[in-house]
Amino acid sequence: MTTTNKTGAWLTQEAYDRLKKELDHISGPYRHEIVERIDQARSEGDLKENGGYHAAREEQSKNEGRIVHLKNLLENAQVGEAPADDGVVEAGMVVTAEIAGEAMTFLIGSREVAEDLAAGSELEVFSEKSPMGSAISGHRVGDELSYTAPNGKEIPVKILDAKPFKV
Numbered sequence: 824m825t826t827t828n829k830t831g832a833w834l835t836q837e838a839y840d841r842l843k844k845e846l847d848h849i850s851g852p853y854r855h856e857i858v859e860r861i862d863q864a865r866s867e868g869d870l871k872e873n874g875g876y877h878a879a880r881e882e883q884s885k886n887e888g889r890i891v892h893l894k895n896l897l898e899n900a901q902v903g904e905a906p907a908d909d910g911v912v913e914a915g916m917v918v919t920a921e922i923a924g925e926a927m928t929f930l931i932g933s934r935e936v937a938e939d940l941a942a943g944s945e946l947e948v949f950s951e952k953s954p955m956g957s958a959i960s961g962h963r964v965g966d967e968l969s970y971t972a973p974n975g976k977e978i979p980v981k982i983l984d985a986k987p988f989k990v
Contacts, residue, residue: 831899832933832950833914835988839902842935846893849886857883896935910964912985914951919984920959930988931956955980 834842857879864876906915912931919928929947930936936948949956958970959980967981 831901832896832935832952833901833931834896834903834933835936836903838933838936839897839900842893842897846890846897849893850890854886854890857886896933900933906987908987910985912959912962912982914960915988916985917946917988918959918982921979921981921983922955923978926983928984931960932988 860879861876861883864873864879867873867875870876901914904915906913912918914932916931917928918931919926921927927947929949931951932948934948934950951957951960954970954972955978958968959982962968962982964982964985967979969977969979972978
């Protein structure tokens with residue numbers, strides 16, 4: 824499945840497939856397993872001092888949050904094809920930039936892609952919606968700019984290279 828919806832995070836096809844499989848599991852069999860554990864713990868009596876019940880309820884809450892996150896991510900994701908090799912920074916590009924005087928190479932896309940990177944890869948992943956990601960998106964190789972980091976500091980950036988991500 825390849826979509827061209829540009830509103831969401833960029834994912835590789837492998838990341839999309841892995842996350843879809845995870846969603847199917849946690850919204851189906853795993854969700855039912857948690858409900859069964861809650862029912863079992865509830866049948867043991869006093870809920871105030873029932874550690875198993877409280878642990879299962881907490882796990883249920885985390886699982887439901889992950890389901891909501893994955894549904895939103897997958898419904899809005901830009902999946903599959905890498906962008907054009909035109910030197911413009913956008914989701915799906917591996918960018919080399921001089922940031923505050925230090926060269927860094929990273930992928931602009933969803934952090935969910937990180938698990939699909941080759942073993943031992945040092946490539947970091949930055950969201951296109953992060954302060955730096957949004958600041959450099961749309962800029963070209965050779966552009967110099969700055970962005971405001973979450974700590975309030977202005978960070979200078981020079982874009983040295985931008986190439987489409989390849990698995």
